[in-house]
Amino acid sequence: MQLIIRNASVLNEKGELESKHITVADGVIVKITDAAGETAADQPAAEAQVIDAAGKLVTPGFIDMHVHLREPGFEHKETIETGSRSAAKGGFTTIACMPNTRPVTDSPEVVSFVLDKAKEAGLVHVLPYAAITKNELGRELTDFAALKAAGAIGFTDDGVGVQNAQMMKDAMTLAASMDMPVIAHCEDNSLVEGAPVAEGEFAKRHGLKGIPNESEAIHVGRDILLAEATGVHYHVCHVSTEQSIRLIRQAKEIGINVTAEVCPHHLILAEEDIPGLDANWKMNPPLRSRRDVEACIQALEDGTIDIVVTDHAPHSEDEKAKGMQLAPFGIVGFETAFPLLYTKFVAEGRWSLEMLVRRMTAAPARVFGLETGRLAPGAPADLTIVDLDLEKDVNPEDFASKGRNTPFSGWKLKGWPVTTIVSGKVVWSE
Numbered sequence: 216m217q218l219i220i221r222n223a224s225v226l227n228e229k230g231e232l233e234s235k236h237i238t239v240a241d242g243v244i245v246k247i248t249d250a251a252g253e254t255a256a257d258q259p260a261a262e263a264q265v266i267d268a269a270g271k272l273v274t275p276g277f278i279d280m281h282v283h284l285r286e287p288g289f290e291h292k293e294t295i296e297t298g299s300r301s302a303a304k305g306g307f308t309t310i311a312c313m314p315n316t317r318p319v320t321d322s323p324e325v326v327s328f329v330l331d332k333a334k335e336a337g338l339v340h341v342l343p344y345a346a347i348t349k350n351e352l353g354r355e356l357t358d359f360a361a362l363k364a365a366g367a368i369g370f371t372d373d374g375v376g377v378q379n380a381q382m383m384k385d386a387m388t389l390a391a392s393m394d395m396p397v398i399a400h401c402e403d404n405s406l407v408e409g410a411p412v413a414e415g416e417f418a419k420r421h422g423l424k425g426i427p428n429e430s431e432a433i434h435v436g437r438d439i440l441l442a443e444a445t446g447v448h449y450h451v452c453h454v455s456t457e458q459s460i461r462l463i464r465q466a467k468e469i470g471i472n473v474t475a476e477v478c479p480h481h482l483i484l485a486e487e488d489i490p491g492l493d494a495n496w497k498m499n500p501p502l503r504s505r506r507d508v509e510a511c512i513q514a515l516e517d518g519t520i521d522i523v524v525t526d527h528a529p530h531s532e533d534e535k536a537k538g539m540q541l542a543p544f545g546i547v548g549f550e551t552a553f554p555l556l557y558t559k560f561v562a563e564g565r566w567s568l569e570m571l572v573r574r575m576t577a578a579p580a581r582v583f584g585l586e587t588g589r590l591a592p593g594a595p596a597d598l599t600i601v602d603l604d605l606e607k608d609v610n611p612e613d614f615a616s617k618g619r620n621t622p623f624s625g626w627k628l629k630g631w632p633v634t635t636i637v638s639g640k641v642v643w644s645e
């Protein structure tokens with residue numbers, strides 16, 4: 216069946232909004248026509264499903280290359296189905312899930328399990344990453360060839376850093392030989408040792424141990440040298456420090472194949488904003504200084520950081536109630552990502568709408584070689600409709616995710632996704 220989205224506000228190459236009708240058939244965009252100058256031939260066929268998007272932005276579906284769906288093993292935090300629904304509600308049509316499940320995604324069987332569950336949920340495209348090392352213990356490489364054959368799109372031990380440089384070099388050499396990326400959670404454990412928040416005012420005030428910036432940047436620097444030596448596509452997870460950014464910027468300047476991502480919370484919140492000992496403000500990497508926040512913003516603006524990801528990391532209320540020191544790291548992200556960035560950066564005039572949309576669509580598609588992320592005839596019909604004028608308070612009770620762990624509860628935000636279309640099918644609608 217045909218689906219026609221009428222009067223969509225679409226960004227053109229110059230970043231201006233134009234009113235268009237978008238025709239979709241068999242999961243593909245077949246036609247995009249001007250809403251003005253419409254002829255009789257442009258009228259929808261009687262049997263077509265029509266969505267009137269007048270006054271609303273229509274973009275390629277958002278892509279989130281760093282998320283935690285928790286299944287298998289931690290279904291009390293999230294399942295592939297609830298996570299997929301939360302993603303769809305946030306306007307995401309493709310998500311790439313991390314392997315720190317139980318069992319860890321370190322065998323072809325777990326990759327297949329994730330793909331089967333995602334298909335069963337039938338909501339968004341789920342792309343699984345596989346672990347670099349067995350059980351993410353950093354001791355023994357997984358079977359990269361078998362994992363790739365099963366459908367893994369890259370290798371990462373997200374949740375922990377690969378502590379041993381030779382192990383990382385071996386992983387990169389092998390990944391490069393099969394044209395697969397290595398995605399790295401950068402953290403030197405010897406510099407962190409049980410600290411729950413970043414070094415800074417908050418840690419001092421509450422007598423907590425602080426995570427220093429170098430614990431991230433040391434891995435970034437090491438891995439950039441290893442990426443240079445091996446030629447692998449090296450992607451840095453959740454960049455949060457000025458020092459990491461300096462290293463990535465220099466690496467890009469000399470042509471090393473490095474890309475990077477940043478999360479909305481690291482673009483908006485600093486450690487000094489943490490209101491008290493509330494573990495909904497605890498995540499890894501931690502909130503850093505205002506100076507680091509500004510460095511992250513500038514790096515995204517100048518392309519040193521390529522993409523925005525949420526690092527959606529649901530945890531149960533019981534786990535988060537254990538307090539700042541003992542609660543697990545992580546916050547949910549799908550359902551607040553776009554409204555947060557739209558409100559804080561586009562509505563306030565620092566970024567163009569085009570800049571934000573690109574970093575959540577075309578840029579991740581380019582970095583990871585995906586077919587999606589574009590709005591053109593022949594492209595997959597993965598589309599997000601956003602009401603840029605809609606203003607609402609963030610209410611965790613409304614989340615489709617099982618996770619309620621967000622520091623943004625009660626924030627008044629604008630620019631909420633209202634309809635999400637995957638392969639030409641409406642998978643979520645307000």
Ligand SMILES: NC(=O)N[C@@H](CC(=O)O)C(=O)O
Pocket residue numbers: 283315373374375400497498499500526528529543544545546
């Ligand atoms: N980001 C987090 O704070 N937590 C993630 C792990 C990770 O992304 O490193 C998790 O799995 O909960």
Ligand SMILES: [Zn+2]
Pocket residue numbers: 373374375400452453499500
């Ligand atoms: Zn991580």
Ligand SMILES: [Zn+2]
Pocket residue numbers: 281282283313373374526528
């Ligand atoms: Zn993560």
